Amino acid sequence: AFNNIKVGLPWKKDTVMGSQIDERQLNKILNYVEIGKKEGARVICGGHRITDGELAKGCFMQPTILADVDNKMRVAQEEIFGPVLVAVKFKDEDDAIRIANESDYGLGGGVWSHNINRALRVARKVNTGRMWVNNYNNIPAGASFGGYKKSGYGRETNKMILDAYSEMKNILISIGDEKFGLY
Known part of the structure; x- marks a missing residue:
């Protein structure tokens, strides 16, 4: 179901999630995904910038799920403000x-x-x-x-x-x- 979240342009009716506010915020979110991976989290889906089609020039990111997260990890303790679900057992x-x-x-x-x-x-x-x-x-x-x-x-x-x-x-x-x- 997470892969079915429609990322798109804000004026399109089927869009569920739009662009990040700017390049800086997108890079901050992508950096958190990398921090999570280095700390032992596993990317279940997403985790990347969208680089194809009409979204390539914007700051669009795939909705992301990080699994195997320990609550002490930075991704569980800091506010990411992006499309990242952090799953803690x-x-x-x-x-x-x-x-x-x-x-x-x-x-x-x-x-x-x-x-x-x-x-x-x-x-x-x-x-x-x-x-x-x-x-x-x-x-x-x-x-x-x-x-x-x-x-x-x-x-x-x-x-x-x-x-x-x-x-x-x-x-x-x-x-x-x-x-x-x-x-």
């Missing part, structure tokens, strides 16, 4: 949560499960600013954006960002002639 639910939370970063994550109670339990325990359940990167308008730990600070794209510039005050007025409350 885990023993059980608690181990998966522990592994996810060992990172210094916490921008976003996802969990898939037929058991919605389990998925919600995991989503609550993983330290990220945004967690998807049974989907990924579906961002509704108005949903706040921001990470935990070293993945930024504050929240964006939501009215709650104004809270940082405001102080809350309650003014409670009695408009009746009779005593209300204690006084």
